[in-house]
Amino acid sequence: MSTSRRSSTETKAVILAAARERFGADGYERATIRAIASDAAIDPAMVMRYFGNKEKLFAAAADVDLRLPALDAVPHAHLGAVLSAHFLDRWEDDEAMMILLRTGVTNEDAAERMRAVFAEQVGPLVARVCPAPTEAPRRAGLVATQVLGLALCRYVLRLPPIVGMTRPEIVAWLGPQLQRCLTGDLGGGANPVG
């Protein structure tokens, strides 16, 4: 058993897993092919054999799907809460999210990918639930602002007060925030302070 060889697809998967972990933890530049290969207990040349390139390996590792649920059945008043719980889930079990955030800040390809994710996945969803269709892109962008801001502070910068918040606390906070992004006043009205 210990001397048997892995199948091609198997090793490819192992490499990809190691790559996701390294890219997510270290970002694009500091995640070296040698380190990824070492994590996968394999020779660096194998990585090149299967993925051709560091860039292509990254592209494969940073493939993000938000898996946004269809929100048609959800009452509009609960959209924010549902979305915030969903984003929190995705963020905590899909390393690709962290990869894109960590590398999108330095790498233009990753930044473009991030833009595409929000334009193609969040945009259409927002379009179906927001009052004026014209406002959909901006509202999707504001959702990005909220989600990425929280993820940045909690998972990347690890600001203690934000890390210290429990999951329900975050949902309770982020829910209304997202709700305002989706269906709230965009800032044209009077000062809504009370």
Next chain:
Amino acid sequence: MSTSRRSSTETKAVILAAARERFGADGYERATIRAIASDAAIDPAMVMRYFGNKEKLFAAAADVDLRLPALDAVPHAHLGAVLSAHFLDRWEDDEAMMILLRTGVTNEDAAERMRAVFAEQVGPLVARVCPAPTEAPRRAGLVATQVLGLALCRYVLRLPPIVGMTRPEIVAWLGPQLQRCLTGDLGGGANPVG
């Protein structure tokens, strides 16, 4: 004049300016000492002479002061608006902000620095204006969430809908957001959807 030599402090300043630009544009790893020196029209060895280290050069370049105004005279209802305008100003004319954001995502030293900025500069300010002093750190963290989320999407990832917002539009949007971070309900109450 063209053959005259610069003074020590002068070149040091030139190097620092070039370093700020490069760190801000490229992040820590991709901003090479050679490139910085080239921008400053100087030999890489000079950078070492004056700053000793890449790390020390970075530390000098990433020195951030939010220059937060004293908000004691501002009516509580306008705190969000004042703060959002101030942050927007700081963000657009101090490259150190971008440096910290770009590098704090990959570099642990920069992340620590970012944490310190919000704990030491935003924290005390929030403590003086928020209802319960115990909540100050968390509220400061939430402010960070808002400010960094917006800056990330607008200046780093360049999400088109967010880039397309005018300055007044942003202040009009961010103001109430910050207001809620400072004096609003933290999420303990009932569902505030209308």
Next chain:
DNA sequence: CGATTAAGTCAACAGACGTTGGCCTACAAT
């Protein structure tokens, strides 16, 4: 069995990086 193919290793390349030490060269004081 022998031959073919797929999976994996090894050693090395060329380039870029941070960093170092020695060598100029312009200026100021003697």
Next chain:
DNA sequence: ATTGTAGGCCAACGTCTGTTGACTTAATCG
């Protein structure tokens, strides 16, 4: 004019990076 010194340049070091090509081993098939 001669020295001293501080600002600046050059060439090189050791290391790490992505990447390549030739080699070795295990499984498969005739």
